[in-house]
Amino acid sequence: GQNIDQPTEMTATEGAIVQINCTYQTSGFNGLFWYQQHAGEAPTFLSYNVLDGLEEKGRFSSFLSRSKGYSYLLLKELQMKDSASYLCAAMDSNYQLIWGAGTKLIIKP
């Protein structure tokens, strides 16, 4: 079956760095997405990786290893506004998105 695993919850300190991991098992693979969702709001797009390696976008970076079925989202210089859920979604061979349950990130001062 198709599956996405990511931690349920993580806690980090303002100004620090946090890495949110995601492992996936899909029938075929056409890329991996990360979305941010603040409580009570809609998910918003953060990143897309289809090739191995690290993609950097400001304070946020996303990494992909296709051979390991693994991705992570790296958040640097954490701010209180980064408190949110982070959703990992993998696209299978039919271009359907398989979603994880999200990782709730709590930032403490």
Next chain:
Amino acid sequence: DTAVSQTPKYLVTQMGNDKSIKCEQNLGHDTMYWYKQDSKKFLKIMFSYNNKELIINETVPNRFSPKSPDKAHLNLHINSLELGDSAVYFCASSQDPQGGANVLTFGAGSRLTVL
């Protein structure tokens, strides 16, 4: 200008009633979706339309019926509401259902509570 707008934002209704949620996008996207997010926060695809044609129809009860009058609109009608239908329903759109162009823009969500 809201890119993907859905109404109503909140809906509280009794079991057995029929309700509709409307969605409109002004991004010029060809593909629109309905997702359900339950209390455990899983996003589950329900339907997807590409240029008014149904392309994804996941296993949802046939009490749920989507309607796309044109590619900018995708409405969701729910008949005979049940307690388990309580969730947040998100409308979304994307330029292209394949590959990296499949960046989804979500509406703000419609929180449905069935009593």
